[in-house]
Amino acid sequence: MTDSPSDPSPKSLAAFRAEVLAHYREHGRALPWRETHDAYEVLVSEVMLQQTQVSRVEPKYAEFLAAFPDIEALAAAPLAAVLEAWSGLGYNRRAVSLKRLAEVVVAEHGGAVPRDPVVLATLPGIGKATASAIVTYAFEALAPFIETNVRAAFLHHFFADADDVPDRDVLPIVEATWDRECPREWGYALMDYGTHLKRTLPNPSRRSRHHTRQSRFEGSDRQARGAFLRALVREGALTVDGLAEGAGIDPARAERLLGDLEREGFFVRESDGLWAVGA
């Protein structure tokens, strides 16, 4: 990092809090998952929001909950139906994890989403940030976390001239400013402030040590995997050659990718050699 933060004074911490809250009062967003405390609904929204912008999650969220209204319904659903409801959101492993999570919560927690972020983070597809977000929004718990909007807000305000900033340096300030009385509203306020900064400035999160750029999509494994998934959800079952031809790739590469997808719990190879979406 080029410029390490001088220990922020209580006064500058208070000024930051005031600015974030003022922005929230004026420009806070009304979002569907902000109208519920239902832990399952909050959990679904947070998993969808992990790598996906609000504008893309918003329509899919209502659709998904209509199809799987509670965690028992999700646990009992065919994986193909869950993947179909997920289509368009990307990073489909999240859908597989979410379905497995529902099965675990129903089987081992009586259908109740755990209230302890440490327990939550042991569930499939839930890491530290998502676990903390869930208990913040569903249970009004005090659980400070760092994700991209939080990073943007704190890098902009406390690390204005710094580069390559590790979360280790950001976290103490995040914790010092976190609202003890209304952590849920504070979380919303931080999200909206961070989003606002990214709309109006070069994304401050690019100055995080943890910022990375993606590899190109065209011709990638990701593109082929997405094509396989859409084909199998639509057709039910296909041969390797059928899948390879549909995706415009050679059969050897298709075979390798199908093996990956099988290990990740997407697909099964049936006795007749056809590939299908798993259970």
Next chain:
DNA sequence: TTCCGGAGTT
């Protein structure tokens, strides 16, 4: 073409 983004694996 460039942009965005948390979890899991290794």
Next chain:
DNA sequence: AACTCCGGAA
């Protein structure tokens, strides 16, 4: 610590 995973918008 480095790498993979998606799709749509700008």
